[in-house]
Amino acid sequence: MRLTLLLALLVLFSGCTGSPQSKQLTLAVVSGVEGEALKQAAADYEKQTGTHVSVAEFPYSNLFEKELIDLKARTAAYDLIMLDDPWFPRFAHEQVLTDLTPFLQKRGKSGPDSDFVETSLALCRHPYKTGSLYALPYVGNSQLFFYRRDLFEKYLMKPPLTWDDVLMAAKTIQEKETTGANGGQVYGYVERAAQGNAAVADFMPIFWAFGGEMFDANGKPTVNSPQGIAALQFMIDLGKYSPPGYASFNADDVGAHLLQGTAAMSINWPAWISSFSDQAKSKVIGKMEFTTLPGAEKSGHAEIGNWLIAIPRDSHNAEAAVDFLLWATSAEQMKRSAQRGNPPTRKSLFQDPELVAKYPAYPAQLRSLESSRPRPRTPYWNEIENAFGIFLSKANSGDLTAEEAMNQANAEIEKILQRAQ
Amino acid sequence: MQKSRRFFSALNKRELLLPALFLAPALAVLLALSIYPLIYSITISLQQETVAGITWGLGNFARLFSDNFFLTALGHTFIYAISALVCEFLLGLGLALLLNNQIRGRGVFRASLLIPMMLPSVVVGVVWRLMLNPNFGSINGTLKQIGINTESLTWTASPKLAMLSVIAVDVWQWTPFVFLVLLAGLQAIPQEPYEAALIDGSSRWQTFWHVTLPLLKPSILIVLLLRTMDLLRVFDQIFILTEGGPGFATETISLYIYRTAFRFFDFGYAAAMSFVLLALTNVISAIYIRLIQAEPN
Numbered sequence: 001m002r003l004t005l006l007l008a009l010l011v012l013f014s015g016c017t018g019s020p021q022s023k024q025l026t027l028a029v030v031s032g033v034e035g036e037a038l039k040q041a042a043a044d045y046e047k048q049t050g051t052h053v054s055v056a057e058f059p060y061s062n063l064f065e066k067e068l069i070d071l072k073a074r075t076a077a078y079d080l081i082m083l084d085d086p087w088f089p090r091f092a093h094e095q096v097l098t099d100l101t102p103f104l105q106k107r108g109k110s111g112p113d114s115d116f117v118e119t120s121l122a123l124c125r126h127p128y129k130t131g132s133l134y135a136l137p138y139v140g141n142s143q144l145f146f147y148r149r150d151l152f153e154k155y156l157m158k159p160p161l162t163w164d165d166v167l168m169a170a171k172t173i174q175e176k177e178t179t180g181a182n183g184g185q186v187y188g189y190v191e192r193a194a195q196g197n198a199a200v201a202d203f204m205p206i207f208w209a210f211g212g213e214m215f216d217a218n219g220k221p222t223v224n225s226p227q228g229i230a231a232l233q234f235m236i237d238l239g240k241y242s243p244p245g246y247a248s249f250n251a252d253d254v255g256a257h258l259l260q261g262t263a264a265m266s267i268n269w270p271a272w273i274s275s276f277s278d279q280a281k282s283k284v285i286g287k288m289e290f291t292t293l294p295g296a297e298k299s300g301h302a303e304i305g306n307w308l309i310a311i312p313r314d315s316h317n318a319e320a321a322v323d324f325l326l327w328a329t330s331a332e333q334m335k336r337s338a339q340r341g342n343p344p345t346r347k348s349l350f351q352d353p354e355l356v357a358k359y360p361a362y363p364a365q366l367r368s369l370e371s372s373r374p375r376p377r378t379p380y381w382n383e384i385e386n387a388f389g390i391f392l393s394k395a396n397s398g399d400l401t402a403e404e405a406m407n408q409a410n411a412e413i414e415k416i417l418q419r420a421q
Numbered sequence: 422m423q424k425s426r427r428f429f430s431a432l433n434k435r436e437l438l439l440p441a442l443f444l445a446p447a448l449a450v451l452l453a454l455s456i457y458p459l460i461y462s463i464t465i466s467l468q469q470e471t472v473a474g475i476t477w478g479l480g481n482f483a484r485l486f487s488d489n490f491f492l493t494a495l496g497h498t499f500i501y502a503i504s505a506l507v508c509e510f511l512l513g514l515g516l517a518l519l520l521n522n523q524i525r526g527r528g529v530f531r532a533s534l535l536i537p538m539m540l541p542s543v544v545v546g547v548v549w550r551l552m553l554n555p556n557f558g559s560i561n562g563t564l565k566q567i568g569i570n571t572e573s574l575t576w577t578a579s580p581k582l583a584m585l586s587v588i589a590v591d592v593w594q595w596t597p598f599v600f601l602v603l604l605a606g607l608q609a610i611p612q613e614p615y616e617a618a619l620i621d622g623s624s625r626w627q628t629f630w631h632v633t634l635p636l637l638k639p640s641i642l643i644v645l646l647l648r649t650m651d652l653l654r655v656f657d658q659i660f661i662l663t664e665g666g667p668g669f670a671t672e673t674i675s676l677y678i679y680r681t682a683f684r685f686f687d688f689g690y691a692a693a694m695s696f697v698l699l700a701l702t703n704v705i706s707a708i709y710i711r712l713i714q715a716e717p718n
Contacts, residue, residue: 064683064684065683065684065686068686090686193667194664194666194667195664195665195666195667195668195669196664196666243555243556244555244556244572244573244575244578245555245556245575245576245578245579246578247578247580247666247667247668248575248577248578248583248663248666248667249578256557257556262556380685382684382685382686383684383685383687386680386684386685387490390490390666390668390669391668393666393667393668394580394667394668394669396667397578397579397580397667397668397670398580399580399667399668399670412489412490419471419484420471421471
């Protein structure tokens with residue numbers, strides 16, 4: 001009896017006796033193309049340096065909670081984590097990330113190198129742009145304006161520079177293109193206004209172009225400003241040329257309409273570009289054009305959506321993690337990530353002839369990224385985005401007028417901020 | 422008295438040691454997986470996290486009353502639960518009565534009726550989301566074929582039809598369960614009361630009202646209770662079908678609790694809402710039992 005117990009204990013504890021000296025890193029990544037590239041990089045790193053990198057992969061919808069729960073519980077389960085940039089303020093606010101500057105200084109660097117796109121690097125600092133560096137940007141997504149070049153040429157229209165151009169073009173295409181691809185209607189535009197992230201991401205570029213701002217200098221919400229209401233009214237007007245039901249569309253619905261050739265324009269993310277030249281998916285091969293976002297009163301700004309890599313404050317292997325982080329975000333390795341399908345965050349790579357030959361939209365992507373704006377930097381963004389998205393969606397589905405929606409959204413956002421005080 | 426004395430003397434003799442040892446693992450698991458989380462969730466529901474730190478009190482519960490999202494979601498939950506329950510009960514009862522008779526192909530009907538219930542809710546959600554898609558879905562496709570204008574029939578995307586759509590999906594999935602329980606109840610009713618009613622010359626309606634229904638009451642009670650509890654905490658199909666949208670049109674309490682906990686990371690408030698849902702479910706169940714038991718035979 002005693003012997004069995006002893007044996008059982010031995011088996012139990014033998015798991016813990018692995019030598020702590022052996023180099024090992026654990027990486028939390030998102031499943032999908034962004035995480036896949038980092039996973040492959042981790043395998044390369046292991047071959048090159050002998051450092052074992054184990055990868056924990058989570059779907060996008062679970063990654064935030066997994067990482068934050070783990071970091072707050074201080075379990076030190078991960079040495080490196082991938083973060084979607086809107087989450088970053090929350091993590092920085094909770095003080096669960098490692099300040100990278102001392103580690104860079106130790107390696108003889110005064111800071112991250114200047115090849116990184118400034119708008120991407122600004123996301124990694126807390127406070128935004130000016131504060132300490134807690135992450136490095138890995139995937140440089142920002143929104144692009146997608147439109148059907150062939151239809152614009154057919155109806156002798158210039159590439160849209162303003163949202164008014166977009167509305168006119170949407171009207172023209174919808175009225176004239178009634179027997180388009182599949183012998184059916186081509187909608188002038190496709191918006192996505194499902195509550196939450198979808199509606200907000202689709203709205204922000206219009207909101208900014210019309211001169212709207214989410215917060216004033218004192219941090220008070222100002223979404224119901226005249227500019228904000230006008231922007232939402234414009235989104236609703238443009239919705240007349242969007243397929244019915246767009247108030248519940250997500251990115252995949254927008255992608256499906258564009259790929260099927262049933263809609264002519266949209267705001268979308270670079271990850272979709274490659275599918276337009278895929279024989280199996282696309283009915284519009286060679287017909288799509290990708291450019292920067294239109295303006296209105298103000299110049300056009302895309303929403304930035306970068307993937308960052310950070311090191312949890314409680315990681316036991318911070319030194320090794322920094323080595324990996326610098327290696328993975330180096331120009332050489334990021335080029336490999338770009339070849340695996342992820343837009344880089346380095347200027348030199350957007351201009352790399354080999355990559356530009358493979359990805360002709362890179363010049364437009366760089367212009368979009370450099371002029372992009374982040375979602376407001378607040379630790380309560382998830383909650384604010386949820387509330388804001390609900391009212392945007394309601395206005396687009398005809399439940400509320402633009403003014404009602406913005407007033408109610410403003411009141412809810414104010415409540416969220418007050419509670420945090 | 423006799424028994425308890427024997428019990429304690431047994432304790433003295435340490436005869437209880439072995440049973441206690443056998444029970445210990447189960448108790449430990451129960452403690453770790455059920456009791457501890459329950460106590461923990463009570464404590465966090467009493468905590469509010471602010472910039473200044475954690476404050477204790479009933480703040481989370483007070484906040485419920487001024488939270489428009491919570492109140493609206495609560496309203497949706499009740500609309501959803503009541504409408505679905507009524508439809509499921511009436512349809513289930515009708516089907517059970519129909520298939521309790523000797524009709525041709527009864528076995529096939531019974532078996533095929535049970536399929537929806539066997540599917541995981543997530544699968545049901547995905548299948549119906551595809552079918553209800555306004556542009557590419559099979560429902561609008563079929564309607565178009567028979568010449569109905571589907572322009573305004575955007576189902577889960579329409580603020581007016583979204584709630585109807587999610588209720589319809591629940592009715593589709595769970596009517597079979599109601600049917601199954603009620604059919605079992607019907608088949609357990611003996612023939613004699615019916616024969617007596619026949620001799621007394623009661624009409625079919627009278628037989629149903631005065632014989633079938635009272636004898637079916639235990640099954641009805643069970644099925645209503647189970648369905649009510651399930652409906653009040655509905656999550657998976659709605660999450661897949663609409664994610665609470667469009668806007669907020671189909672957001673139920675469970676979805677809002679999930680969002681608050683795992684998206685906004687406010688576990689205290691989510692716990693408070695969960696306890697309110699628990700209390701409401703208990704009250705409603707108690708009312709049910711009272712109502713049905715109080716009914717005169």
